[in-house]
Amino acid sequence: MFEIYFQSDFMGTKIGFYLTLVCSVLLILCCPNIKYWYENKLQFEKKVNFWFGFLFVFGFFVMQSLSFYCLVLKSNDIDSGNYSTVEGAIEDIQIVERNSREEAFTVDGVRFKYNDYGTENSFFANRKHDLDTIQEGRVVKIAYLREGNENLIFELSVRK
Known part of the structure; x- marks a missing residue:
């Protein structure tokens, strides 16, 4: 006995993957608007280069997507009995x-x-x-x- x-609990990995993927795509699609807003509307004394910040945030979403994707693949292996x-x-x-x-x-x-x-x-x-x-x-x-x-x-x- x-x-x-x-x-293991893989609940939420597929949702997390799709959510980060959608955020990455939205970030790319909204890039011109975000850039305009950042450069013209924000009133900071010192601003970081927009592209540096953009690439940092976009890289974060891509890495999260890859991490979730790897977990989804492992979850699929378990579900299919490939273990x-x-x-x-x-x-x-x-x-x-x-x-x-x-x-x-x-x-x-x-x-x-x-x-x-x-x-x-x-x-x-x-x-x-x-x-x-x-x-x-x-x-x-x-x-x-x-x-x-x-x-x-x-x-x-x-x-x-």
């Missing part, structure tokens, strides 16, 4: 604490490594490490996506 300890599962005892735990906490362990020959700061919020990174969920010998069932050399945990169940 397994109990789900962690499960792997492993079940077994946790072995070979390695913990490195610096400014953040990095953990690695193996389950049935599959290596998992994550960082509580650097891992996307949608995936398991043991941010509640004081709960001792990840322990040597604990039997777990893990559903994960393989991305490059990483195994991203989107569901972690613990044997009760």
Whole structure:
């Protein structure tokens, strides 16, 4: 009998993607009006070059869109069943604490490594490490996506 300890939540990623995409397009379409308003209507003593500010804001929306798009692709992989599962005892735990906490362990020959700061919020990174969920010998069932050399945990169940 397994109990789900962690499960990814991808709700809002598609909406977030479309919202940032729409904001990017609107920003481009409204650029002449925004430029006119910025240069002629705002009364600041010192103004930053319009194009510098515009490119900064536009770049932000593009990066957000790309981030959401990557999450949408991962969510689609999960929905289509294009992922792997492993079940077994946790072995070979390695913990490195610096400014953040990095953990690695193996389950049935599959290596998992994550960082509580650097891992996307949608995936398991043991941010509640004081709960001792990840322990040597604990039997777990893990559903994960393989991305490059990483195994991203989107569901972690613990044997009760």
